[in-house]
Amino acid sequence: MTGILYLIPVPLGPTAPQESLPANVLTVIHPLTHFVVEQAKTARAFLKAAGTAKPLQELLLEELNEHTKDAALDRLLEPLRAGHDVGLLSEAGCPAVADPGANLVALAQKENIRVVPLIGPSSLLLALMASGLNGQRFAFQGYLPAKEADRSKTLRELEAESRKRMQTQLFIETPYRNRAMFDAILQACQPATRLTVATDLTLPGESVITKTIAQWKKQTPPEIERRPTVFLLLA
Template sequence: MTTGTLYLIPVPLGPTPPAGSLPPGVLETIRPLTHFVVEQAKTARAFLKAAGTDCPLQELQLQELNEHTRPEALDALLAPLRAGHDVGLLSEAGCPAVADPGANLVGRAQQENIRVVPLIGPSSLLLALMASGLNGQRFAFQGYLPAKEAERAKALRDLEAESRKRRQTQLFIETPYRNRAMFDAVLQHSQPATRLTIATDLTLPGESVRTRTIAEWKKVPPPDLERRPTVFLILA
């Protein structure tokens, strides 16, 4: 039996209509699908309702994959694909499988030679890099840095040293309620000439992308980062 295709479906970066950030071709791909792997069923249903589906919402097959999913549970998530059904993989926001537990499912699909198709949509990381004015030829995404103060300080110093050595832009993110703590830590542990970009609420009405040196950031009021999705970028 021919296996199905795993479609990697981007989701808007905030509460905006899907048609505002997803191409028509992506919406057309979503509509006939009946099987999905999602982080949270409730928010996925809201997105699918807004995107439009040919099948009634209550008849869609939604299985959850999040940070609590055990590796042995991936077999059940792959079962519809093995049975020949096409499956859509959704993240909570942005592109699935990038800083996202969906990467584990994609890895297993690749191992089993299941066709994987990435669809076009918003990526906060690339949007932030595009608007930063930092080095877009050489960059690295570091995900979440340690939450503990001492470990975070060391990680920031190490990233700055790596950026200086390689002329490489370093990107990282933080849980929104800890954004201000991360901002303060970057200012405290970075050299004055290092450039820092704060990219907040990308594609949303409150979008802001500002790049300044550490010395310049220390002279202006801190940005409003309270519970706002933010990408941090540095270039030493």
């Protein structure tokens, strides 16, 4: 029999796993000896805090990130084929959502390997919950284009789609470009469009604020530079 691929959520920032993860997630982690992670260093710090039955140096950690070649993915399934349960970790939040782990999950599904998602913090759902925007119809757009002209064009297209379908649009940005994204939204979108800026979710500095574009233009910009942020639009 093949092993089980557990999708293990990770805190969204520097907090103890016991503060943001259910007890049953820590129970699943404890006996595991095989993990697929984005970065081994940060994964070891998380696993040390979460607690494992075996010493960290005896655990097998394989990296899967944006540098991993497609040809290397098949090898990551070998422990599962041999009957070992494997934990898949993202750097933060839920694995396989805006995360290269999705490629491994796809392969596991093709081979009928059981995939078990575990409960934990998702910045996207937390931001949507607190936004006051449409939670019945929404779409996550990932990262928008980095070039200014392309980004503005995409923002106008997302706003038009939101207006047509009454659909909340969610997207993220590399933290050091958050302010540039915020300014681009104010320039590209219509005054009545609502914008939510959700920052440092589950962390001490957490902030989730929804205002119209017109209202945002009248106040001091939020302090979001280099802080994990989710942007949400509803026209």
